[in-house]
Amino acid sequence: MTESPQRTRGFQLGRAFGGRIIVQPSTLVMLVLLAFLFSTGGGADLTRRGFTIGLILAVLLFVSVFLHELSHAATAKALGREVHEVVITLWGGHTSFDARGLTPRDNGLTAAAGPLTNLVISGLAYALLATGAFDITLVDLVEGDITGYLIVQYLAVANLILAIFNALPGIPMDGGRVLESVVWAVTKDRWRGVIVAAWGGRVIAVGVVLYALGAPLAAGRTPTVFDVLWAGLIAVILWPAASQALRAAQHLSKREVVSAGSVMVPAIAVPYTASVDQALAAAVAAGAREVVVTGADGAVAGHFPVAIGEAVPAESRDATALTSVLMPVPRGSEVPPTLGGEELVMRLREWWGKTDGWVVVDSGRPVGVARLSDVMEALR
The missing domain is CATH 3.10.580.10 (CBS-domain)
Known part of the structure; x- marks a missing residue:
């Protein structure tokens, strides 16, 4: 029987595919913060109705992240691996499972399941909008009764962004794990795959900063404080994670040649x-x-x-x-x-x-x- 890793601290909401579902307390703080940003992002005053809608959007975002992680767990379970935890955190989530004897196929399929799930959710939301069930009239716009449309539209766009971002070919994104698996399968060297994917993550981190500063300049305006802050936030998440994976791969690769x-x-x-x-x-x-x-x-x-x-x-x-x-x-x-x-x-x-x-x-x-x-x- 596989020894489970140390339990992640947080609220346990149950189990899925044999693993514990954990929500860390910091997630609640992020929900409130996102609700505030969504309700006042356009410069609007904070109202009870606006905050409620913002909270609904924040919850939908975390539900999308949860379904993303749940798909990792479902795929790992389908491939015969023991699932330990599905964790929702301040910045998203992660899924842990028994990785002993991991193969490029299992690694790549498990990673790809997350972005594909978000892509499916986005497609279903766009399909729902296309049915005309949420048609907007001029009266709706004037009276502001467009909540249902905006929520479904937000669900479609948010999941499309999640799918695209997580499909980027660099660690820590799922696309990085897919790239790792491809290089691993071709070279028969897992750690070479990790190193390539880690460098991909570093390139993406730098690219985010360049885009955040370059796009406004290309449009003829000066980058705002918000542009710099969101780019810096993404970079400080991606660069350290990619660098840590790179150092670990360089160290662990020695295990393959030492006997x-x-x-x-x-x-x-x-x-x-x-x-x-x-x-x-x-x-x-x-x-x-x-x-x-x-x-x-x-x-x-x-x-x-x-x-x-x-x-x-x-x-x-x-x-x-x-x-x-x-x-x-x-x-x-x-x-x-x-x-x-x-x-x-x-x-x-x-x-x-x-x-x-x-x-x-x-x-x-x-x-x-x-x-x-x-x-x-x-x-x-």
């Missing part, structure tokens, strides 16, 4: 009945720097560096038993030379503090010793 075999010290196995002199002779002949000692049952009992054996006086080595230089290892600390990636990291966490190293065994024969400190250094 127990790549960091091990060559070793030779000798039985526990051998003397220090015999063990050193075998190590010299094999060009080994470590000696692995096997017990009466043939299992690994411990190891010691050749340098420790050489510290025994030469005249005493033939009569010195291996138990005097042996560094015991716990049962189960043998690993194959191919151990790498996430499994290597998980095994490192499991054994850190319990032993100083693993005995690397290939085809039933000890061939090396991988010191845990060397493994940790290689992963940095």
Whole structure:
């Protein structure tokens, strides 16, 4: 059974597709703020009716975001993955699920589900407007009785914007995850895909700022404070997220090339009945720097560096038993030379503090010793 990640703090509203539905308290603050902005955005005075309509629009926006995230959860579940949480936050939301053994297909399909859902909602809203059910007359405009039309129109436009923005090819947008999956599938290198998508996110962050400042100038006007603020807000969200993904990919990519075999010290196995002199002779002949000692049952009992054996006086080595230089290892600390990636990291966490190293065994024969400190250094 997959271990669930740490629970996100917030109000739990239930469960969907096996995962918890969490709304963070900051979401309520954003709802009120958006309601205020929607009701006074055109310079209008704040009224009860205006604020109510603004609150309805804000709620519809968060419902659209929720359906966006819910589609991620539904797709992950359909692909056989355990869904942990669907979280609605101050700036939108996120969905967490079991990503072990993730494939480019699963990653790309799960990411694409969000923007596609918003696109469908937008299409349905535009289709509803096209039926004429919300036709506007001059009297409607004069009397201001156009609430229904504006709400449906807002739903159509807001979801179209959500779909387009989230489809942009850069992390943290869903389009970035799709781009990551495409590069991953072509190159067979997941972290190269993340790096490309992270740089895409950085380019988009810069592009937002350039557009916010350049569009007004191209139209012959000076950028307003609002232009600068919204561009800066988007940039400070996108740039750090893309940069964090880039750093993580550069670090995690090392896991793909680091293995127990790549960091091990060559070793030779000798039985526990051998003397220090015999063990050193075998190590010299094999060009080994470590000696692995096997017990009466043939299992690994411990190891010691050749340098420790050489510290025994030469005249005493033939009569010195291996138990005097042996560094015991716990049962189960043998690993194959191919151990790498996430499994290597998980095994490192499991054994850190319990032993100083693993005995690397290939085809039933000890061939090396991988010191845990060397493994940790290689992963940095």
